[in-house]
Amino acid sequence: MEIYLNFIGKFELPVKEPTAEEIVEHEKLKARRAKRAEYNRRYMEKRRKRIAGEEQKSKEVTVNG
Numbered sequence: 001m002e003i004y005l006n007f008i009g010k011f012e013l014p015v016k017e018p019t020a021e022e023i024v025e026h027e028k029l030k031a032r033r034a035k036r037a038e039y040n041r042r043y044m045e046k047r048r049k050r051i052a053g054e055e056q057k058s059k060e061v062t063v064n065g
Helices: 020-064
Strands: 003-005 009-012
Touching: none
Parallel strands: none
Antiparallel strands: 003 009
16 A cells, blocks of 8 residues: 655555464464365365256256156
8 A cells, every 4th residue: 555645755654574373363264265165166066066967867858758
């Protein structure tokens, strides 16, 4: 974020270094998100297979009448 003040000019805020606790919390959050993403990927894969199977069955029923 850039801030321009008429009487100072360009002003940059100092960058705050994360504490050890914040780093640990960030890593936990990252791991939790990765686990959730993997779960969602596997779920959607199973769901696509199930939907494809149901569509195939409905086509067979329509054709065989």
